[in-house]
Amino acid sequence: MSEEEHSTNDQWPLWEVFTQKKRGAPHQHAGSVHAPDPEMALQNARDVYARRSEAVNIWVVPSSEITASNPSDKESFFDPADDKIYRHPQFYEVPRAAKKRTSSGS
Amino acid sequence: MKEQDKFQEKIEQDEKIEPKDWMPDRYRNQLIRMMSQHAHSEIVGMLPEGNWITRAPSLRRKMGLLAKVQDEAGHGMYIYSNTETLGISRQEMIDQLLKGEAKYSNIFNYPTLSWADIGMIGWLVDGAAMVNQTMLVKTSYGPYSRAMIRICKEENFHRKQGHEIVATLANGIPEQQEMVQDALNRWWWPTLMMFGPPDSNSPHTNELMQWKVKRKSNDELRQDFIDRVIPEAHQMGLKIPDPDLIFNEETGHWEIGEIDWDEFWQVIKGNGPMNHERLETRRKAHESGRWVREAAEAYAHKQKLQQQKAS
Numbered sequence: 462m463s464e465e466e467h468s469t470n471d472q473w474p475l476w477e478v479f480t481q482k483k484r485g486a487p488h489q490h491a492g493s494v495h496a497p498d499p500e501m502a503l504q505n506a507r508d509v510y511a512r513r514s515e516a517v518n519i520w521v522v523p524s525s526e527i528t529a530s531n532p533s534d535k536e537s538f539f540d541p542a543d544d545k546i547y548r549h550p551q552f553y554e555v556p557r558a559a560k561k562r563t564s565s566g567s
Numbered sequence: 568m569k570e571q572d573k574f575q576e577k578i579e580q581d582e583k584i585e586p587k588d589w590m591p592d593r594y595r596n597q598l599i600r601m602m603s604q605h606a607h608s609e610i611v612g613m614l615p616e617g618n619w620i621t622r623a624p625s626l627r628r629k630m631g632l633l634a635k636v637q638d639e640a641g642h643g644m645y646i647y648s649n650t651e652t653l654g655i656s657r658q659e660m661i662d663q664l665l666k667g668e669a670k671y672s673n674i675f676n677y678p679t680l681s682w683a684d685i686g687m688i689g690w691l692v693d694g695a696a697m698v699n700q701t702m703l704v705k706t707s708y709g710p711y712s713r714a715m716i717r718i719c720k721e722e723n724f725h726r727k728q729g730h731e732i733v734a735t736l737a738n739g740i741p742e743q744q745e746m747v748q749d750a751l752n753r754w755w756w757p758t759l760m761m762f763g764p765p766d767s768n769s770p771h772t773n774e775l776m777q778w779k780v781k782r783k784s785n786d787e788l789r790q791d792f793i794d795r796v797i798p799e800a801h802q803m804g805l806k807i808p809d810p811d812l813i814f815n816e817e818t819g820h821w822e823i824g825e826i827d828w829d830e831f832w833q834v835i836k837g838n839g840p841m842n843h844e845r846l847e848t849r850r851k852a853h854e855s856g857r858w859v860r861e862a863a864e865a866y867a868h869k870q871k872l873q874q875q876k877a878s
């Protein structure tokens with residue numbers, strides 16, 4: 462990088478931050494940070510999104526590497542799931558007695 | 568269905584608008600305006616308090632204040648990054664602030680003259696900000712709402728540490744009581760102005776409420792704050808500096824005297840006691856941080872080269 466490029470003071474790349482609340486929990490999107498490299502992205506993410514033990518683990522991912530589905534395609538993209546009620550337990554009927562036995566103790 | 572109708576339908580059904588959704592240009596621009604002003608307020612808001620960190624009266628107070636000011640930096644960062652989802656870069660917003668083109672909350676253009684002012688900022692200013700931010704949790708733009716949820720969790724500590732400072736002084740020796748009353752006298756009216764001009768003269772309110780960006784008007788929010796904070800003041804033995812203040816038994820609300828809106832417009836125009844000083848301090852901080860940013864960039868660059876060589 463030349464001297465000139467240094468002084469332009471351009472914005473650092475954007476990173477998406479995912480935090481894990483406790484061990485065993487899934488990582489969840491917390492927000493984003495700017496940083497010149499992955500190491501600093503992690504440190505910034507810790508300072509910005511985990512000042513009160515909100516995380517035991519953090520992922521940072523360059524925002525430019527994320528591919529998202531398009532909200533305007535929402536219907537066509539997700540509708541294969543909408544008409545498959547047989548993927549849910551409510552679709553099925555079982556004899557009453559059997560039902561009672563499996564839910565005993567509740 | 569046309570995009571405009573789909574957008575309207577989402578708003579009506581209280582569905583959140585997300586970054587990649589179609590939205591009217593005006594909705595986008597109003598949010599950029601509002602959110603960037605909010606972010607700037609968090610950043611500039613660090614200055615009046617920051618200048619008391621080294622003079623805090625005890626280690627306990629110093630730790631609390633330091634943590635609070637650090638939180639405000641965090642708030643600025645959350646809101647800047649969530650504003651970026653609307654298509655403006657953080658650098659652009661920061662440039663607007665440093666060039667003096669952007670607005671931020673008027674309240675930070677008042678000076679912090681005594682330690683009691685730090686209590687007032689936490690108790691009153693953060694208290695007022697909380698009323699506003701609690702309303703904004705329900706805002707229609709998803710990323711703004713998410714930033715507000717995170718912020719509201721932290722504001723409670725800000726308000727409480729301020730309230731504790733005020734209560735301690737109000738319970739202290741006569742000089743301390745005088746100091747805290749003087750601070751209240753100076754901060755009371757500017758705090759009430761934080762909610763913005765009255766509904767009768769608020770150019771943006773209608774539109775923002777139609778889009779559910781705001782869920783309550785300036786006057787409604789101001790009233791919520793007044794009704795909550797006046798009993799607290801009385802309980803601490805403080806006197807609200809408003810000769811016209813009365814409690815309306817019928818409505819159950821406190822009614823305040825006339826707010827000096829000329830002062831409000833003067834401060835917005837840049838003629839407040841500290842406008843110039845605050846921007847100068849920000850600019851200086853930005854400049855003195857330049858070498859740190861450059862060093863971090865050089866380091867990142869070197870690491871990358873080394874990695875390329877190794878692979």
Ligand SMILES: [Fe+2]
Nearest residue numbers: 609638639642
């Ligand atoms: Fe804040």
Ligand SMILES: [Fe+2]
Nearest residue numbers: 639693722725
């Ligand atoms: Fe705060």
